[in-house]
Amino acid sequence: MAILLFAEHDNASLSEQTAKALTAASQIGGDVDILIAGKSASAAAEAAAKLSGVRKVLLAESEALEQRLAEAAAALIVSLAPEYDTILAPATTSGKNVLPRVAALLDVMQVSEVTEVVSADTFKRPIYAGNAIEVVQPTDATKVLTVRTAGFAAATDGGSAEVSPIDAPSNGSDLSSFIKNIQTESDRPELNSAKIIVSGGRALGSEDKFNEVITPLADKLGAAVGASRAAVDAGYAANDLQVGQTGKVVAPDLYIACGISGAIQHLAGMKDSKIIVAINTDEDAPIFQVADYGIVGDLFDILPELARQL
Known part of the structure; x- marks a missing residue:
């Protein structure tokens, strides 16, 4: 059994989400290859090669792959698909953009947001905003998965896989074009990988x-x-800060919810946090049902005092 992991990276460095998805791939069992699709991405490929449990790293570089647009990236993955039983990616913006197109081109069902690997062909994923867990056993010859990485530990370094350059197909590269990337600059940790939120x-x-x-x-x-x-x-806050079913799914060591009632959609994005602290004036707020520690009070008094004490 061979598994292809479509890596999350920014060309210069490898995202921790890839290391977490590698843990999920290892639990499926079989040889795991990591695909680095980008431009001038040798540094990311070298980082991937150092992860434990990697057989080899495939490095595909072209102008069309620099931003990992779905059309070009999917064409590349589909060209490699005959060699693999399972194709997976972290359930990030990039993974969610590329893999559905891969599944459509291969005419197979995608299993999205996998939170647990039961066996090589059986997976668990949340449905109904996380209120139920669905067990899925796809029957397709090629399984296509996105992995909710919050539930998996990051794979550690210790590997020495070979980096193999491969050619990128030209089909798909003319279907879309990259205009510009507008990013918010911040000195704070990224929401997806932060230990405290x-x-x-x-x-x-x-x-x-x-x-x-x-x-x-x-x-x-x-x-x-x-x-x-x-x-x-x-x-009150930018879109990229949204936590929840329609935002980002996080699982930090500490999650402090301030003035959040705890709607189902929000809980779906943070209830896997190791420790949850809720601050709310309403003692009946649903957030207290999942909180490890709850403070009933005015956050405008509590938070400044907490900051002073720290």
């Missing part, structure tokens, strides 16, 4: 209050900042 909800009341209360605590803790969908929709 401080999240704010609609109770903050305004963007100014959100920044005034949430930011100092996050700075003291060296934490990433998150937000509920209600806070994002109200304009």
Whole structure:
């Protein structure tokens, strides 16, 4: 059995999401190859080669693959598909963009957001906003999966796989083009990989209050900042900070939910956190049902005091 892992990277470095997806691939069993699709991405390929459990690293470089657009990346993966029983990627923006197209081109069912590997052909994934777990056993000859990496530990270094350059097919490269990438610059950890997250909800009341209360605590803790969908929709926080079913799924060591009621959609994105602290004036808020520690009180009093004590 051979497995192809479509890597998450920025050409210069390999994302931790790839190392976590590698753990899932190892649990499936078989030889695991990592595909680095990009441009001037030899550094990312070398990092992938050092991960334990990797048979070889395939390095495909071209202008069309620099941003890993779905059309060009899917064409590359499909060209390699006959050699693999399973194709998987982290359930990141890139993985969610590319693999559905791969599955469609191969005419197979995709199993999305895998949280547990039961066996080589059986997987668990959440449905109904995480309120139920579905056990899926695809019967297709080639299995296509995206992995919710929050549930898997990152694979460690210790490997010495060979890096093999391969040619990228030209088909698909003319179907879309990259215009520009607008990114938010921040000194804080990325939300997906942060060990500590401080999240704010609609109770903050305004963007100014959100920044005034949430930011100092996050700075003291060296934490990433998150937000509920209600806070994002109200304009208190940027879209890329949204945690939840329609945002980012996180599993930090510590998640501090401030003024978040705990709607099902939000819980689906953070309930796997190791320790959850909830601060809310409503003692009946659903967030307290999943919280390890709950504080009933005014967050505008509690958070500044907590920041001072730290």
